[in-house]
Amino acid sequence: MEVLGIESSCDETGAAVVNEKKEICSNVLWTQIKMHTPFGGVVPEIAARAHLERIDEIVREAMEKAGIGFEDLSAVAVSAGPGLIGGVIVGVMTAKAICAAHRLPFVALNHLEGHALTARLTGEVEFPFLLLLVSGGHCQILAVKGVGQYEKLGGTMDDSAGEAFDKVSKMLGLGYPGGPKIEAAAKKGNASRFEFPVPMKGRPGCDFSFSGLKTSVRHTIEQLTGKAPGAEILPEEEMRRELTEQEICDIAASFQAAVLKTVKDRLEHAVKIFKSRFPTGKDLVVAGGVASNTALRGMLTELAEKNKLQFTAPPVNLCTDNAVMVAWAGLERFREGLTDSLDFKARPRWPLDASRPGKK
Ligand code: KG4
Ligand code: ZN
Numbered sequence: 001m002e003v004l005g006i007e008s009s010c011d012e013t014g015a016a017v018v019n020e021k022k023e024i025c026s027n028v029l030w031t032q033i034k035m036h037t038p039f040g041g042v043v044p045e046i047a048a049r050a051h052l053e054r055i056d057e058i059v060r061e062a063m064e065k066a067g068i069g070f071e072d073l074s075a076v077a078v079s080a081g082p083g084l085i086g087g088v089i090v091g092v093m094t095a096k097a098i099c100a101a102h103r104l105p106f107v108a109l110n111h112l113e114g115h116a117l118t119a120r121l122t123g124e125v126e127f128p129f130l131l132l133l134v135s136g137g138h139c140q141i142l143a144v145k146g147v148g149q150y151e152k153l154g155g156t157m158d159d160s161a162g163e164a165f166d167k168v169s170k171m172l173g174l175g176y177p178g179g180p181k182i183e184a185a186a187k188k189g190n191a192s193r194f195e196f197p198v199p200m201k202g203r204p205g206c207d208f209s210f211s212g213l214k215t216s217v218r219h220t221i222e223q224l225t226g227k228a229p230g231a232e233i234l235p236e237e238e239m240r241r242e243l244t245e246q247e248i249c250d251i252a253a254s255f256q257a258a259v260l261k262t263v264k265d266r267l268e269h270a271v272k273i274f275k276s277r278f279p280t281g282k283d284l285v286v287a288g289g290v291a292s293n294t295a296l297r298g299m300l301t302e303l304a305e306k307n308k309l310q311f312t313a314p315p316v317n318l319c320t321d322n323a324v325m326v327a328w329a330g331l332e333r334f335r336e337g338l339t340d341s342l343d344f345k346a347r348p349r350w351p352l353d354a355s356r357p358g359k360k
Contacts, residue, residue, distance in 0.1 A: 001074045002066065003334060004098070005327025006059065008051040008091035009083025009111045010136065011035075011042045014323030015055075015062035017073075018331060022121055026065035027324050028058050033177065040176050040236075041166070048086025055094050062323070070102040075339065077330020080108035081347030082137065088346040096342050107330040108340040112352040114325035115287040116144055121328040123312040125285055128278040130309070132267060132300070133352070135288030136162035136177075141206045141270040142352065143278055144285075147332045152353040153270050154206025161259060161290045164210035168217050168255050172248050173236050182252045183293050189246070189253030194220055196258040198265065206270040208262065217255055260299050267300075271307045284309040292316040 002025065007014040011032040017025040032050050036042045063070065078095035081088055092108070099106040115133060119125045127149075131142045139160040143151040159167070162179060169178025174185060196216050199209045225242040243251075267284075274281055284304045290296065297313050304311035318324055333339070 001331065001335070002068060002072060003107075003327045003331040004059070004062065004073050004076045005109075005114075005323045005325070005330050006055070006076070006078040006091045006095050007111075007114075007321055007323040007326050008055060008087045009079040009081070010087065010321055011047050012321040013051050013054050013058050014321070014326075015059040016323035016327045017062055017066035017068065018121065018324060018327040020331060020335070024324055025067070026062045027322065028062045028065065029322055030054055030058055037176060040170055042084065044084040044086055047084055048090060051087045051090040055090055059094065059098070070098055070104070073102070073104055075105040075107055075330060075334040077107035077109045077326050077333070079111040079114060079326050080340075080344060081111065081350040083111055083348070085346060085348040088348070092344070092346045100342060105334060105339040106342055106344070107333050107338070108344040109326055109330050109333065110350050110352055111326070112138060112350075113148070113333075114329045115319075116142070116150070116285075116352065117147070117329040117332055118287060118314040118318050118325040119283075119285040119312040120332070121324070122314045122318060125283045125310075125312050128281045129283035129285050130270060130274040130281060132263070132284070132286045132291075133288050134161040134263075134286065134290035134296075136160065136166065138288065139208050139210075140352070141267065143274055143281070145278075147336050148338060150353045152351075153273055154208065154266060156208040156210065158209055158211040159214065161208070161210065161263070162288070164214055164259065165290065167214055168252070170236055171218060171221055172243065172251060174248070174252075177289075179290055179293060182256060183295070185249045185252035186256040186295070187253075189249030189251070191253040191257040193250040194254035196220075196254050198258050198261040200262055201265045204269070206266045206273065208266055210259075210262075213255070213258055213262075217251060220251060256293075256295060260295060263296065264299055264303060267303060271303075271309070275307075282310055284311050286311075286313045287319065289320045291319040
């Protein structure tokens with residue numbers, strides 16, 4: 001059973017083939033980061049055009065590397081949302097065309113389900129499991145009860161974790177994408193130099209909030225650069241010149257430490273809820289772009305150990321957007337008979353816990 005996966009929901013164009021033996025037969029990924037860097041973030045129109053220009057050759061390359069023809073596939077899966085709609089449509093139309101031409105089953109995958117199920121490809125993870133999903137657009141804790149069966153335990157009330165990393169990186173003049181830049185700067189910084197607030201700490205439940213932390217970082221920068229809080233904000237480039245290299249690294253380290261503390265606090269609550277509701281659950285899984293953060297992985301390893309859960313994090317290259325996760329989650333859905341009709345419409349927004357069961 002071979003499934004082709006196609007990814008084009010943000011700034012990565014990807015195609016990959018996986019099989020039911022958990023083998024990655026091919027994995028082709030083209031990142032557009034360089035095209036968006038001058039703008040400090042992903043420009044949807046540029047992304048959509050770039051996906052359109054490259055997607056055919058990327059799919060062809062994935063098929064060649066897998067050494068199979070379209071007629072050998074069992075199904076084609078595509079990230080059909082949530083995401084930047086122009087790019088999502090490019091992927092969805094490509095997948096539909098292949099399915100129509102070769103009479104193949106079509107799987108319209110929720111991109112977040114791709115992130116969520118990757119750990120079952122790269123590790124031995126059984127349902128139900130506890131999932132921390134931390135990407136550029138999402139920050140949630142979910143109980144994953146089965147394929148297409150998600151119960152949200154907590155979510156963010158404002159920004160996602162990835163967004164917080166990206167915005168603080170921008171404030172520090174480190175650029176886009178922020179996560180890896182903050183992580184690198186944090187390694188050279190002193191995490192206890194700045195006392196940033198730990199959002200939601202001690203509050204009941206598993207919800208997140210990052211806006212207060214972000215504001216606190218901004219105030220610190222304003223103070224260091226001689227601007228009173230609330231005064232007109234300096235253009236980001238100018239700020240950077242005024243902050244020393246060490247200050248930038250110390251802010252990055254202190255910010256990352258505050259993010260880790262809030263995630264730990266929220267997750268400790270979630271573990272209690274998960275264990276009481278799903279006593280057979282044994283696994284803690286992290287997924288999404290922010291899951292590639294080494295410090296976060298370290299903290300989660302300890303938290304899982306303390307709570308007698310097995311911790312699984314996919315390899316870093318499968319945490320950030322890729323097509324392997326789409327192919328694998330597509331395979332899991334196909335295996336359960338959860339395919340979709342070719343009139344499925346791409347969705348800009350699509351909460352994972354509203355993931356429909358598919359068309360049997
Ligand atoms: O899952 P992803 O690749 O795309 C979405 O579906 O959103 O996540 C991208 C996010 C960005 O916000 C990026 O800054 C963050 O993941 N990220 C990181 C790291 N690598 C990527 N955040 C923290 N530390 C990292 N090493
Ligand atoms: Zn993603």
